[in-house]
Amino acid sequence: AILLLGSASQAATAGSRRTVGATLLGVPFIMVAFARYGVADAGLIVAAYLATAVGVTMFVSMIAHEERLVRRSREELLEGIDAIVWEARPYPYDEAHISGHAEEMLGFDKAMLSQPGAWLTRIPAFDRADLVRRSREAIDAGRDHELTYRVATASGELRYVRDRVRVEVDGNGRPLTARGVIVDITDEVRVQESNRNLAELVERVPVGLVVARAGRDGFTTVSVNPAYERLTGRRAAELVGASTADKLTGPGAIDIRELLADVRRTGRSHQRMEAGDLRSGGTRILALEAFPISEDLVGLNVDDVTDRVETARVLEHQALHDRLTGLPNRALLDDRLRHAIDAAQRDQRSVALLLLDLNQFKEVNDTLGHDQGDRLLVMVGERLRRALRAIDTVARLGGDEFAVLLTDEVTPRRTLRAAERVMACFDEPHNIDDMSLQCGASLGVAMYPEHGQDAETLRKHADIAMYAAKRRGGGVAVYDADRDQPNLDRMTLVAQLRHALDEGELVMHYQPVVELATARVVRVEALVRWDHPLRGLIGPGEFIDVAEVSGVIRSLTRWVLEQATRDMVELDGAGHSLEVAANVSVRNLYEPR
Incomplete structure (x- = not known):
């Protein structure tokens, strides 16, 4: 019976094909049972065998089915894992x-x-x-x-x-x-790589960084970077965990608590620039920017911008001051003039503008060279600064032109006294390399509100007055509308003459010189005329004088000589060889070429 049960069990657990084979293995046992016990008893044994085999097979099949379900479930589980x-x-x-x-x-x-x-x-x-x-x-x-x-x-x-x-x-x-x-x-x-790069950047960035956590009693420092350690001269171990109730003190009385609180209140970044003593050895200019990080964390940048501020100040000074004399330039003077007029309008006060032009400066420049001319300009600037108050503006407009702006307690009498002090600067000669140089000046004065209601008008009228002083040979001239209207016309003519040179409005006429013995033209005299687009042909008597005073005479003479030379070359090519003569100004004699 045990053998039969074992055979049946083997058949039941062996699988479909092997089950058949295992069942057949039970045939010898059945034959033995027939031989030993007879047909009747053997039949019972075979029935028991078959019943056992079927039962065991069903049991084992159930177990196998469960195993297949578990295996399938495991495979589905593995397939559901993102791995x-x-x-x-x-x-x-x-x-x-x-x-x-x-x-x-x-x-x-x-x-x-x-x-x-x-x-x-x-x-x-x-x-x-x-x-x-x-x-x-x-x-x-x-x-x-x-x-x-x-x-x-x-x-x-x-x-x-x-x-x-x-x-x-x-x-x-x-x-x-x-x-x-x-x-x-x-x-x-x-x-992680991005975080490492960011951490390395934070470690290396030259800006001091602080992270603070908000609490009931203010803010507590969470972390700082090496740059902040260098700025404060304190180690991170001392700073982390400390309360920001301690101010960053200095002449600017920097208190970062208010800055951090502003960020917490608004949820936006806030910036400030203060002077503070973060390092031993002096006050530094600090740019502070606080910004939100999370609900309870606030970041703070502390950047030492002292060098940048100083560089910006230097650049601003260079942009608004004359490089040679260090005086305010035209841009700064115009800005101060506009602000002075605005303030004078509000306070019912006066403003005075004095424009100064050096006499004989070009002769000094051409004779002694530009280096000596520059030294003379520097000396003039120094004398003007010493002669006037610190509140007054002394500016160099370019070339040999200077300006003085009076804004404090300005009256006609005080303005004329200031003009006298300016002219007194030219009473004594200037000594340059053991040479004594005497240089005069022409000064024009215009006052707000009498001579102009805005900066541009005031500047133009002061320039007209200066032009009037120059025509008199120097000294001081106050703007007079009735007297200076012709001067205004002449200044307009100067601007138009410069335009005429550029646009080719000048023409050459030639006066022949005849040899009486032979009645032959032997030479010609070059005479310049201005073909004005509105006034027609204008003779030299109307514009040579203003050209000399304004300095346009140099360009005008050069144009006349070049044009006359070209015309004579053209005549010579046509078989008419003539000499040409041209008039030049005394000022041209000082030209180096």
């Missing part, structure tokens, strides 16, 4: 069983990656040897381990993965099976 799950026998190496999202992660199907050595081919050659060595050491030791490495996808992209391996060993500690879960951590690695 690759593998299992392999390390000794001898057999093909790995791979499940999970291999194709989604790497672009390869599981069958291909299950082949011996297939997974290693996806690891970059540079990483492979070290990875194999570390993996082999851990498996040989029967030690669970974790590996992080790169693998190449089907498209050639390198992805970072984390492989957590569990090693199953026998009773002697010999590894039997290795199982692992591979997870794509590329995004995590990139975030």
Whole structure:
């Protein structure tokens, strides 16, 4: 009976084909039973055998079905994990069983990656040897381990993965099976790399950085960077955990609590620039910017901008001051003049503008050279500053032109006294390299509101008055509308003459010189005329004088000589060889060429 039961049990647990074979193995036992016990009893034995076999088969089938359900459930679970799950026998190496999202992660199907050595081919050659060595050491030791490495996808992209391996060993500690879960951590690695780069940037950035946490009693310092340590002269260990109730003190009385509180209240960044003593050895100019980080964290930038501020001040000074004399230039004078007139309108006060032009300066420049001329301008600027009050503006407009702006307690009498002090600067000669240079000046005066209601008008009328003084040979002239209207016309003519030179409105006429004995033209005299677009042909008597006073005479004479030379060359080519004579101004005699 035991033999029959064993045979039936073997048949029931052996599977479909093997079950038939195992059942047939019971035939010898049945024949023995027939021989020993007879047909009647043997029939009972066969019935018992068959019943047992059927029962055991049904029981075992139920168990097998449950195992299949568990296996399918496990496979579905593995397939639902966003990872690759593998299992392999390390000794001898057999093909790995791979499940999970291999194709989604790497672009390869599981069958291909299950082949011996297939997974290693996806690891970059540079990483492979070290990875194999570390993996082999851990498996040989029967030690669970974790590996992080790169693998190449089907498209050639390198992805970072984390492989957590569990090693199953026998009773002697010999590894039997290795199982692992591979997870794509590329995004995590990139975030970590970004965080490392950011941390390194924070460590290296020259701006002091502070992170503070808001609490009931104010703010507590959470972290600082090395730049902030250098700014404060204190180590991070002293600063972290300290309350920001302690102010950053200095002449500017910097209190960062208010700045941090503003950020907490508004949720926006706030900036300030203050002078503070963050380092021993003096006051520095600090740019502070507080900004929100999270609900209870606030960041603070502390940047030492002293050098930048000083550089900006230098650049601003250069933009608004004359490089040679250090005096305010035309741009700064115009700005101060506009502001002075605006203030005078509100307060019912007066403003005076004095424009100064040096006499004979061009002769000094041309005779002694530009270096000596520049030294003379510097000396004139120094004398003017000493002669006037600190509140008065002395400016150099360019060339040999200076200006004085009076804004405090201005009256006609005080303005004339200031003009007298200015002219007194030219009473004594200027000594340059043992040479005594006497230089005069012409000064024009215009006052607000009598002579102009705005900066442009006041400047123009002061210029007209200066022009009137220059025509008299120097001295002081106050603007007079009735007297200076012709001067205004002449100044307009000067501007038009410059335009005429550029636009080719000047023409040459030639007066022949005849030899009486032969009645032959032997030479001509060059005479310039101005073909004015509105006034017609204008003779030199109307514009040579203003050209000399304004300095346009130099360009005018040069044009006359060049044009006369070109015309004579053209006549000579036509067979008429003539001499030509041209009038030049006394001022032209000082020209070096």
